[in-house]
Amino acid sequence: MPLEKTEAAKLLTEIVLLTFRLEGGFLAAADKISGPAGLTAARWKVLGAVLYEKRSVAEIGRVMGLARQSVQRLADILVSEGLAAYEDNPAHKSAKLLAPTEEGYARIARLADRQTGWANRASQGIDAAELAATRDMLARLITHVEATDVPA
Amino acid sequence: MPLEKTEAAKLLTEIVLLTFRLEGGFLAAADKISGPAGLTAARWKVLGAVLYEKRSVAEIGRVMGLARQSVQRLADILVSEGLAAYEDNPAHKSAKLLAPTEEGYARIARLADRQTGWANRASQGIDAAELAATRDMLARLITHVEATDVPA
DNA sequence: CCAGATATGACAGTATGCTGTCAATATAAA
DNA sequence: TTTATATTGACAGCATACTGTCATATCTGG
Numbered sequence: 001m002p003l004e005k006t007e008a009a010k011l012l013t014e015i016v017l018l019t020f021r022l023e024g025g026f027l028a029a030a031d032k033i034s035g036p037a038g039l040t041a042a043r044w045k046v047l048g049a050v051l052y053e054k055r056s057v058a059e060i061g062r063v064m065g066l067a068r069q070s071v072q073r074l075a076d077i078l079v080s081e082g083l084a085a086y087e088d089n090p091a092h093k094s095a096k097l098l099a100p101t102e103e104g105y106a107r108i109a110r111l112a113d114r115q116t117g118w119a120n121r122a123s124q125g126i127d128a129a130e131l132a133a134t135r136d137m138l139a140r141l142i143t144h145v146e147a148t149d150v151p152a
Numbered sequence: 153m154p155l156e157k158t159e160a161a162k163l164l165t166e167i168v169l170l171t172f173r174l175e176g177g178f179l180a181a182a183d184k185i186s187g188p189a190g191l192t193a194a195r196w197k198v199l200g201a202v203l204y205e206k207r208s209v210a211e212i213g214r215v216m217g218l219a220r221q222s223v224q225r226l227a228d229i230l231v232s233e234g235l236a237a238y239e240d241n242p243a244h245k246s247a248k249l250l251a252p253t254e255e256g257y258a259r260i261a262r263l264a265d266r267q268t269g270w271a272n273r274a275s276q277g278i279d280a281a282e283l284a285a286t287r288d289m290l291a292r293l294i295t296h297v298e299a300t301d302v303p304a
Numbered sequence: 305c306c307a308g309a310t311a312t313g314a315c316a317g318t319a320t321g322c323t324g325t326c327a328a329t330a331t332a333a334a
Numbered sequence: 335t336t337t338a339t340a341t342t343g344a345c346a347g348c349a350t351a352c353t354g355t356c357a358t359a360t361c362t363g364g
């Protein structure tokens with residue numbers, strides 16, 4: 001006899017599918033917003049992760065929930081394009097810290113207004129309190145999902 | 153002077169980042185759940201889209217929010233592995249309909265309990281009404297995002 | 305009925321992100 | 335201090351999903 005799903009589990013299952021779809025939409029928008037500034041969604045993510053704080057590649061991966069190998073590749077590209085640079089890490093000989101260059105900051109500045117315009121338009125007519133509740137639930141789900149292991 | 157973000161836009165921006173991260177977690181869980189049944193998250197998605205209704209490749213893409221080329225590749229793989237088959241479409245000469253084979257249904261059955269167990273555990277302690285509200289908001293955001301175009 | 309517009313499958317190329325692996329570095333434990 | 339463990343960067347390989355392009359099929363408007 002098959003296992004029974006709780007009410008919450010049924011809803012979570014629906015949320016999974018919606019999340020896949022929403023992520024696709026967000027990613028497409030991020031690519032269109034960042035394209036004219038010579039960036040992609042993925043490079044924007046990495047550059048954005050070190051805007052206010054220098055971080056090692058592995059640290060960026062942890063903050064963004066990405067494999068450090070994925071970040072490494074993007075960080076190398078950003079450096080090769082002159083948008084970021086590796087700086088010495090006093091606390092670790094080989095784990096250098098990634099930081100944006102002036103050009104990197106300039107690229108982010110170039111897409112800021114486009115991102116703001118998009119966010120204003122896409123969120124138009126949606127109640128802020130409901131959005132805040134959704135944000136909180138997403139954060140909670142991230143914690144739960146990353147803590148629930150799947151038996152082999 | 154830079155554009156101003158509305159309160160809702162600020163929240164939406166936070167939601168974007170959380171969605172990226174949550175999607176990654178869901179995807180990793182889906183791969184682990186489907187792996188023992190000889191499937192991957194992506195193949196599960198496509199097979200799941202035709203479980204109760206035969207669909208053309210392009211139709212699956214629309215339903216799941218994927219490019220039809222991405223679905224085509226996965227559908228071909230499912231067919232080559234005997235988990236699905238193309239059937240003639242009375243309404244369209246070349247756009248055949250994808251449908252699971254008996255083996256395809258069997259694979260899905262094999263992971264059903266694992267998926268249920270995961271969903272029960274991951275949603276434990278979360279209020280169903282709040283989850284329902286989140287689900288509704290995600291659906292609403294999908295509509296909004298897919299309707300908001302980004303100026304070139 | 306027919307011409308233009310749209311939908312579809314097919315193929316190619318590219319970007320993103322994963323796992324696996326190894327050596328070097330850093331940290332914790334004995 | 336010394337040894338075991340964990341972290342990090344680097345490199346390779348693979349899965350997923352995108353855009354671009356073309357030919358064919360279907361649909362629509364005149």
